[in-house]
Amino acid sequence: MTNSKERLQKVIAQSGVTSRRKAEKLITEGKVKVNKKIVTELGTKVSPQDDLEVNGVLLEKEEPVYYMLYKPRGVISSIHDDKGRKVVTDYLGEVDERIYPIGRLDYDTSGILLLTNDGDFANLLMHPSYGIDKVYVAKIKGIPDKRELNKLRKGVREGDDLLKIVNYNILEVNRQKNTMIVEMTLHEGKNRHIRRMMDVLGYPVSKLKREKYGLLTLNHMQPGDSRALTPHEVKKMRLLASD
Structure with missing residues (x-):
């Protein structure tokens, strides 16, 4: 599965509304809603598809972004690692959006890894019945x-x-x-x-x-290289998964 869900207070803090500590206070005070329901549990995790309200104000959703990475060997297919090892997002430079890998490649496996903040796109590509x-x-x-x-x-x-x-x-x-x-x-x-x-x-x-x-290859890429997918590539990948 993807690492698409993150703690609610972290998502609020990343949106720039307030600090994580103040976000935790807002949650426990019942001032945060997830999909129009009040949430008071600090351990709650949310995905990019969830609608979040803080003090009655709907948080703006990020624009969807799509990246391809030539993952080197010896890199974790995650957005963070408790042991301080290299993770795939270390190779993408400055990305403001909360991206996560679509599936994973083993630590010792290299090659194409896709990352996005679009959960629908990720689920479409990962579903085994679509056979990409x-x-x-x-x-x-x-x-x-x-x-x-x-x-x-x-x-x-x-x-x-x-x-x-x-x-x-x-x-x-x-x-x-x-x-x-x-x-x-x-x-x-x-x-x-x-x-x-x-x-x-x-x-x-x-x-x-x-x-x-699918239609994506490693042409002209070296281990550690990354690039954004073109709109045409995203559309074609969606079509491949929908066939």
Whole structure:
């Protein structure tokens, strides 16, 4: 899931209405409404889609923004980390809006990661039934044959999950180093999806990169680079998810 929800007092403070401490006081005094209902619990979390009122004044909603990041390896797919590690928003420079990642990439996985403050767009892209292609390139230890790789199309069981791919394409086989590079296409991506699948088959992944997300690619980007999506790209991604 996305990190789309944040504490109510933080959202109020970020809007510039008042400080976080005063926002907490306003909440406990019953002067804050979420979707026209008074909220007094400080632990309440809200999303960008919620309507917020403070002292009877409706907070203005942010304009939707959409970014693509070439996430480097060794970066957390989150907006903050309690251990002080690098997070994806560290690579986006000055962004005033409260953006969050659409889904996630593992700490050791690089490639395309989308970020937005548009919850509807995020949910549309993440819903498995819409089947947007996500193309990964994996370097694996060992050289499975096609019979073994074909198992990935049918799915392999790991824990409570059935993990499968839509298709694969062998890019390189290095018999001296006993490695293979294979491109895999997913529609639904569970936690550590590809790594877990290949572990079940006995061919662990040493490197993994998401190279394509729908129509978006990493062309002319380096790890750590980011850019705003064009209106055309946003529209096309919506259409892909709606097909």
